[in-house]
Amino acid sequence: DTGVSQNPRHKITKRGQNVTFRCDPISEHNRLYWYRQTLGQGPEFLTYFQNEAQLEKSRLLSDRFSAERPKGSFSTLEIQRTEQGDSAMYLCASFLRGGNTGELFFGEGSRLTVL
Amino acid sequence: AQSVTQLDSQVPVFEEAPVELRCNYSSSVSVYLFWYVQYPNQGLQLLLKYLSGSTLVKGINGFEAEFNKSQTSFHLRKPSVHISDTAEYFCAVVNPQGGSEKLVFGKGTKLTVNP
Numbered sequence: 001d002t003g004v005s006q007n008p009r010h011k012i013t014k015r016g017q018n019v020t021f022r023c024d025p026i027s028e029h030n031r032l033y034w035y036r037q038t039l040g041q042g043p044e045f046l047t048y049f050q051n052e053a054q055l056e057k058s059r060l061l062s063d064r065f066s067a068e069r070p071k072g073s074f075s076t077l078e079i080q081r082t083e084q085g086d087s088a089m090y091l092c093a094s095f096l097r098g099g100n101t102g103e104l105f106f107g108e109g110s111r112l113t114v115l
Numbered sequence: 116a117q118s119v120t121q122l123d124s125q126v127p128v129f130e131e132a133p134v135e136l137r138c139n140y141s142s143s144v145s146v147y148l149f150w151y152v153q154y155p156n157q158g159l160q161l162l163l164k165y166l167s168g169s170t171l172v173k174g175i176n177g178f179e180a181e182f183n184k185s186q187t188s189f190h191l192r193k194p195s196v197h198i199s200d201t202a203e204y205f206c207a208v209v210n211p212q213g214g215s216e217k218l219v220f221g222k223g224t225k226l227t228v229n230p
Binding site: 002004031033040041042043044045048055056091093095097100101102103104106107108109 | 119121124147149151156157158159160161164166205207209211215216217218219220221222223
């Protein structure tokens with residue numbers, strides 16, 4: 001257990017529905033990252049926050065995706081009008097700025113299946 | 116931009132045999148290098164990292180990796196594997212000048228240790 005928790009762990013939805021994932025990072029970590037992992041691929045960066053500020057977004061993050069970290073603690077990732085291509089594992093990771101470089105702490109992921 | 120190539124998608128080995136998982140990277144700037152491991156149904160965790168100094172780095176569970184700048188490689192090795200090493204292994208890089216701690220991952224190598 002890394003201390004990063006993600007919910008729900010699994011979500012099955014129909015195409016066109018909206019889904020939301022939640023990530024609770026390690027409490028003192030000020031940076032939070034979202035990655036997407038599809039079958040046969042490594043994790044791909046989506047976005048990251050420092051405290052409540054969203055500092056970078058990948059081109060992978062289409063306008064149907066929105067991420068928030070309103071109080072600089074937990075974060076949500078919402079996907080609107082889901083498509084079958086959104087089926088993936090969504091990973092959250094946290095990091096304490098000034099900590100050991102590259103040592104991100106990952107949650108177990110939220111697996112999305114779009115039917 | 117940085118990229119990582121993991122040359123083998125699957126590596127089957129017998130228990131107590133040595134193993135090498137290959138990783139090559141591409142970058143126009145100096146990078147830090149990492150290996151992460153993902154056990155079944157668990158999140159990614161850091162195995163080892165190279166930041167600077169000695170090119171041979173040791174990690175957890177008896178793994179080690181060697182940084183080779185001329186060959187832009189960071190291969191992971193273990194002299195004798197156990198059944199419990201069965202997992203997916205990801206090589207990753209980060210640009211230390213970027214400030215974001217954003218990891219760029221390879222596609223992963225699935226190591227299967229057979230009895």
